[in-house]
Amino acid sequence: MKTILYIKASPRNERSHSHTTAQAFLSAYQQKNPQDKIVTIDLFKESLPEFDNFAAESKYAIMHGKEKTAEQVKKWSQIEKIIEQFKSADKYLISLPMWNFGIPYKLKHYIDIIVQPSYTFAVTDSGYKGLAGGKPICAIYARGASYDNDSPMDFQKKYLEFILGFIGFTDIKTVLCQSMLTDVETVKKSQEAAINNAKSIAIAF
Numbered sequence: 363m364k365t366i367l368y369i370k371a372s373p374r375n376e377r378s379h380s381h382t383t384a385q386a387f388l389s390a391y392q393q394k395n396p397q398d399k400i401v402t403i404d405l406f407k408e409s410l411p412e413f414d415n416f417a418a419e420s421k422y423a424i425m426h427g428k429e430k431t432a433e434q435v436k437k438w439s440q441i442e443k444i445i446e447q448f449k450s451a452d453k454y455l456i457s458l459p460m461w462n463f464g465i466p467y468k469l470k471h472y473i474d475i476i477v478q479p480s481y482t483f484a485v486t487d488s489g490y491k492g493l494a495g496g497k498p499i500c501a502i503y504a505r506g507a508s509y510d511n512d513s514p515m516d517f518q519k520k521y522l523e524f525i526l527g528f529i530g531f532t533d534i535k536t537v538l539c540q541s542m543l544t545d546v547e548t549v550k551k552s553q554e555a556a557i558n559n560a561k562s563i564a565i566a567f
């Protein structure tokens with residue numbers, strides 16, 4: 363039995379294009395792999411620990427090879443639990459809206475928690491090394507407008523792919539829900555295309 367971790371990064375539900383597409387992905391996946399388990403992290407419902415002074419100082423302690431204080435160790439365990447949950451999955455699905463050309467702040471918060479030295483990346487003599495990869499991941503991006511791969515305005519897909527690559531993911535599948543704030547007919551067509559694309563990725567995932 364494999365576990366697929368679904369990270370939902372839109373606060374919207376049935377009106378969310380990214381989440382609707384992710385639901386289609388998951389039902390196609392579950393039909394093909396009924397024995398597998400789906401674990402969902404709904405980032406707008408979770409209360410993630412603040413990445414505050416103690417967390418930042420703990421991170422620097424790890425990077426500089428220093429002992430953490432007893433209080434830092436205690437509080438760091440909250441961060442470790444979330445990293446463990448992330449790393450224990452076999453496959454990943456992330457659905458996210460574009461917000462102000464980037465990713466929603468709740469997803470950035472989650473990334474700031476899970477991207478940690480010695481847990482998800484290492485600093486080696488030959489540079490950074492991702493420690494969380496080697497597993498398949500699919501990202502479903504919704505945007506109001508349409509952006510091609512070279513668009514200088516897309517900090518959503520470019521950033522997510524960069525940070526996933528940084529922690530070691532190389533097998534990243536993409537589903538785009540583009541032009542979701544345009545005319546009804548275009549939105550309908552784009553949503554249908556995204557769902558079909560998501561389903562075909564899901565059955566081979």
Ligand SMILES: Cc1cc2nc3c(=O)[nH]c(=O)nc-3n(C[C@H](O)[C@H](O)[C@H](O)COP(=O)(O)O)c2cc1C
Pocket residue numbers: 372373374377378379380381458459460461462463464504505506507508542543
């Ligand atoms: C706070 C906010 C910021 C947004 N910024 C952008 C943007 O920079 N570019 C864009 O194309 N669409 C933008 N949109 C539109 C959303 O990306 C679009 O409605 C998308 O469908 C949202 O994803 P969802 O349907 O999964 O919630 C924004 C929407 C919100 C609520």
